[in-house]
Amino acid sequence: MRVVDLSQPIHTGMQVYPGDPDVTLTTVATVTEDGYQVASLHAGSHTGTHLDAPLHSIPGGGSVDDIDLARLVGPARIVRCTGLAPNEVVTWPSVADQLGNLDGLTMVMFRTGWSEYFGEDRYLEHPVLAPEVAHRLLAAGIDVVGVDTLNPDPTLDNEGRLPFHAAFLDAGGVIIENLTNLVEVTWDRPVVSVLPLALAGADGAPVRAVALDADGRL
Numbered sequence: 001m002r003v004v005d006l007s008q009p010i011h012t013g014m015q016v017y018p019g020d021p022d023v024t025l026t027t028v029a030t031v032t033e034d035g036y037q038v039a040s041l042h043a044g045s046h047t048g049t050h051l052d053a054p055l056h057s058i059p060g061g062g063s064v065d066d067i068d069l070a071r072l073v074g075p076a077r078i079v080r081c082t083g084l085a086p087n088e089v090v091t092w093p094s095v096a097d098q099l100g101n102l103d104g105l106t107m108v109m110f111r112t113g114w115s116e117y118f119g120e121d122r123y124l125e126h127p128v129l130a131p132e133v134a135h136r137l138l139a140a141g142i143d144v145v146g147v148d149t150l151n152p153d154p155t156l157d158n159e160g161r162l163p164f165h166a167a168f169l170d171a172g173g174v175i176i177e178n179l180t181n182l183v184e185v186t187w188d189r190p191v192v193s194v195l196p197l198a199l200a201g202a203d204g205a206p207v208r209a210v211a212l213d214a215d216g217r218l
Helices: 092-098 121-125 131-139 163-170
Strands: 002-005 024-029 038-042 050-052 073-080 107-111 144-147 174-177 191-193 204-206 210-213
Touching: 073 092, 092 131, 131 163, 163 174
Parallel strands: 073 107, 107 144, 144 174
Antiparallel strands: 002 210, 024 038, 050 174, 050 204, 073 191, 191 210
């Protein structure tokens, strides 16, 4: 079975959404001195490759532990929309030809290629998804969407408005951000797992996202 890791490694000083808690991963006990090794992790709920629950932007929305895990494992469609300019908007007409016949799919992932800039200032100038994309996917029965960017909405100069988040999360959808390695998923209908840490009552959580070529075995 082929497995592709779609997750950004979590490490001290890694890039986060502007204003989010800094990430520190520190060894606090070692085998030499203590007989075992333990690390201390300080990070925000939206660190690295992570899941946005409705609570993230919808008052009273569902939290991470409210999400049915069956929604987060299943066949996916990866939409190719590379060669985009910084901050370019991905419209529905520009991707509609790749989003026909979504029957039987659990989620849709958008591959812009922007993950190659993770850790650089340019990563903040990523392409974004038009709100119509959210509405169209929801109408087609897709309520889990992923992006290989920091945000499906603008990260810089957004004036506090996140229209894709508002549309998708208000409908009970789930957003996965900071995916990577989507280019390595070269087969159709990968089985994708984006299971989050079980953070009770949380608005988001890191996930270990993977794509599987299950060959009918799942």
